[in-house]
Amino acid sequence: MRLARQSSLVVAVAVSLSALAQGQGIDYAKIEILTEKIAPNLYILTGSAGADPGHQDAAGGRIGVLAGPDGIFMVDAQYAQITDKVVAAIRKISSEPIRFLVNTHVHPDHTAGNANFVKMGALLFAREELREEMLRPPAPSAAGSPPPARDPARLPVVTYGMGDPVKLRMNGEIVDLIPVRAAHTGGDTMIRFENADVIMIGDFYRNYGYPFIDTNNGGTLKGALEALDATMKLAGPNTRLIPGHGTIINRTDIVPYRDMILGVQARVQQMIREGKSEQEVLAAKVTAPYDAKVPGGLLPAGAGTSADRFVSMVYSQLKSGK
């Protein structure tokens, strides 16, 4: 009897945490779009804090807007429910048409608004892998009802694989779409603005919560570490690196982040060698030396804290030899 009660409690907690991971509980009406000018014609749009349980510090993923007489180039599309607010913020910057949109990766906080912007005339660029990730059938709902039909306009029109960056020249800027080998997801892109000396790096780095490597969408731990190294090489001492979430950083900020991943990886590898199970590794709280320096690290994320999600990912990646 006691056991049964406990397990129903566990189920209830697991259900509410997975609802959180799927972006439920977001108060879209409460989200405001904050605009920051970071170069003469480059702007960053961020959702306000306190409305998105999965991203308490700032709702959704960051948007980049390159404006000028050649039209608008945009990085990422935020949640579909707040497209009107994003468009209103863009219209305060420029009245030119939104011509190009690129996705840093597949997650809905970066892509759910795609179809809205495509219908306004934007040409959508992304990795071929991202397009494949988007085409995968969605999981049926818990109630067993079929998933809602998806708008084909959400899909990238121009796709590219690994290899040389795709370059766009407009508004006096050279924009490089730089493919990243399987890191946060299997279809990551960094967007570099050469003259502004800015790189929008997506989500393989984050300073709010522990690293999230989405292995279900092709992300890998090894690829994330490679992406961090590549970013440090690509960036100059003054290059501003803009993650999808959290604060804007320089290349030196990547060093302690990479060292934290390597530290946790070494601890987990050691415990695997000692024959420890995933539960034992989680119970050992291997992130403890870093917890004080990772805001949001002990908040719920998926089926546990973001620290647990990270440690489980490291465990399964090392266990499967990735």
Ligand SMILES: [Zn+2]
């Ligand atoms: Zn994100």
